[in-house]
Amino acid sequence: MPMQTQVVISGCSGGGKSSLLGELQRRSYVTVIEPGRRIIAEQTRRGGNALPWSDMAAFLREALHVAEMDLKTIAWNAGPIFFDRGLIDAAAALQRLFGVPLTQSLGESLPYGRQEFLAPPWPEIYCADEDRRHGFFEAVAEYHHLDTTYRALGYEVRLLPKSSVADRADFVIDVLNNAVERSACRKES
Numbered sequence: 001m002p003m004q005t006q007v008v009i010s011g012c013s014g015g016g017k018s019s020l021l022g023e024l025q026r027r028s029y030v031t032v033i034e035p036g037r038r039i040i041a042e043q044t045r046r047g048g049n050a051l052p053w054s055d056m057a058a059f060l061r062e063a064l065h066v067a068e069m070d071l072k073t074i075a076w077n078a079g080p081i082f083f084d085r086g087l088i089d090a091a092a093a094l095q096r097l098f099g100v101p102l103t104q105s106l107g108e109s110l111p112y113g114r115q116e117f118l119a120p121p122w123p124e125i126y127c128a129d130e131d132r133r134h135g136f137f138e139a140v141a142e143y144h145h146l147d148t149t150y151r152a153l154g155y156e157v158r159l160l161p162k163s164s165v166a167d168r169a170d171f172v173i174d175v176l177n178n179a180v181e182r183s184a185c186r187k188e189s
Contacts, residue, residue, distance in 0.1 A: 004113030004176065005079030006071070008086050009160075010150065012143035013134065014126035015119030016165065021084045023169040030077055034084040035066035040131045053133055057098055063090035064105055071111055079113075080176060087111050092149040093142070102149070115179055116155040117172055118147055122162055 009017050018034065025031040036052070039062050043050050050058040067087035074081050091105035121140045128135065150157050158175055160168050 004115055004179070005081060006074075006083065006112045007080050007115060007117070007172075007176065008083045008088065008112040009117045009119065009172070010085055010089055010146050011117075011119030011160070012121045012126075013132055013139040014128075014136070015122050015139075015143070016125055016160070016168065017084050017119045019165045020119070020160070020168045020172070021082055023165045024082050024172070027169065030074065030079075030081045032070050032074065032081065032083045032086070035063045035070065035090065036085065037131055039063060039066060057094070060090050060094045060097070064094070082172075083112065088149065088153065089146060092146055095149070096142075096145045102153070110153060110155075112155075114154070114156050115176060116150050116157050117160055117175075118143075118150065118157050119160045120162065 009020060011017060018037075021031045021033070036059070039059060040051060042048070043059075043062075049055050050062045052059050064087060067083075067085075067090055070083065071087065087106065088111070091100075091102050094100040094105050095102055121136070121143055123136055126136050126139065147157060161171055163171075
């Protein structure tokens with residue numbers, strides 16, 4: 001039995017998600033770069049306004065669109081495919097910041113496999129940059145809302161350990177392999 005196909009890695013901004021995705025890609029797994037970073041690069045290049053510090057609602061609507069396109073683009077690919085954030089993150093932010101119901105943004109579907117990984121707040125590695133202009137306390141608020149949202153949607157949330165990037169990648173792969181083994185054992189019973 002194969003691993004789940006689509007795996008989202010979410011959580012606290014500056015919590016090491018992109019570094020983890022880089023390590024998974026180095027290990028020959030398919031990864032999808034965070035929609036927000038791509039949108040910021042494109043909007044900056046074009047002189048657009050759909051940026052978190054200019055028009056957060058437009059930015060989040062664009063993030064929904066990009067995440068939907070990511071899912072359609074990789075639908076043919078055998079898994080696992082690791083997403084750095086995605087559709088649910090954008091929908092959760094629209095809910096938290098603008099009161100848009102999740103069902104309005106997501107519909108009834110749950111786009112990723114049941115196992116979800118969440119990067120916890122980690123102040124020792126957090127840093128703002130040109131694309132991440134919000135502070136650590138805003139990142140923590142975002143994290144708590146994402147944790148609540150993923151759990152409310154029925155995802156099995158696993159917190160990433162505060163450890164090296166290689167150890168985090170090993171953890172993710174081990175969890176996914178163990179889920180496959182548990183599922184196979186249930187089918188044999």
